[in-house]
Amino acid sequence: MEKEVKLATMKEVKKYQAVKNVIEKRITQKEASKILQLTTRQIRNIKKRIIDEGEVGIVHRSRGKPSNNKIPDEIKQKILELSKTKYDGFKPTFFAEKLAEFEQIIVSRETVRKILTEEKIWKPKTVNESFRKRRDRRASRGELVQLDGSIQANNGANMQTMNLQLH
Numbered sequence: 001m002e003k004e005v006k007l008a009t010m011k012e013v014k015k016y017q018a019v020k021n022v023i024e025k026r027i028t029q030k031e032a033s034k035i036l037q038l039t040t041r042q043i044r045n046i047k048k049r050i051i052d053e054g055e056v057g058i059v060h061r062s063r064g065k066p067s068n069n070k071i072p073d074e075i076k077q078k079i080l081e082l083s084k085t086k087y088d089g090f091k092p093t094f095f096a097e098k099l100a101e102f103e104q105i106i107v108s109r110e111t112v113r114k115i116l117t118e119e120k121i122w123k124p125k126t127v128n129e130s131f132r133k134r135r136d137r138r139a140s141r142g143e144l145v146q147l148d149g150s151i152q153a154n155n156g157a158n159m160q161t162m163n164l165q166l167h
Contacts, residue, residue: 016058019046075105076115083121092116 018032022043027035029043036043049057082103087095092113099105099112116122 012058015046016050016055019043019050019058022047023051071107071111071115075107078103079105079107079112079115080119080121083116092122 015036018027018035021027022029022032029040029047032038032043033040038046046058051057079099082099083090083095087098090098093109095116096107096109096112099107113122113124117124
């Protein structure tokens with residue numbers, strides 16, 4: 001029973017054509033490895049899969065399957081239920097700690113944050129973009145006043161004030 005798979009990406013089409021050229025001995029495995037930026041060993045493995053399975057061999061075997069790291073739906077629903085009842089109003093980090101401590105559900109705070117954000121139970125904090133307020137531009141170039149704090153630049157005016165302050 002052969003499964004029907006469409007070559008979804010241009011990358012897969014390019015890979016299939018290059019390996020097909022290797023099978024038909026138009027190019028070498030080394031040339032194909034340079035074209036596809038893969039090792040010759042990877043080219044050999046892909047070639048074997050295409051010979052055995054046809055066009056379907058180019059498609060990654062884990063396509064369409066759920067990730068191994070996926071949280072089961074039962075646990076996800078339990079987390080959502082607890083966040084709405086027992087732990088209502090908890091932030092993700094504290095909520096993840098309490099899940100591990102009291103409910104024996106061990107998930108990362110980032111996973112909890114993602115689940116709560118997807119269900120719109122928790123809204124992430126927005127980043128304040130106006131952290132540093134820039135001054136308004138001057139009307140003409142060089143308009144800012146330049147001050148020199150040295151005594152000689154002020155022709156002795158500061159000297160008199162300094163003498164007054166000392167007495």
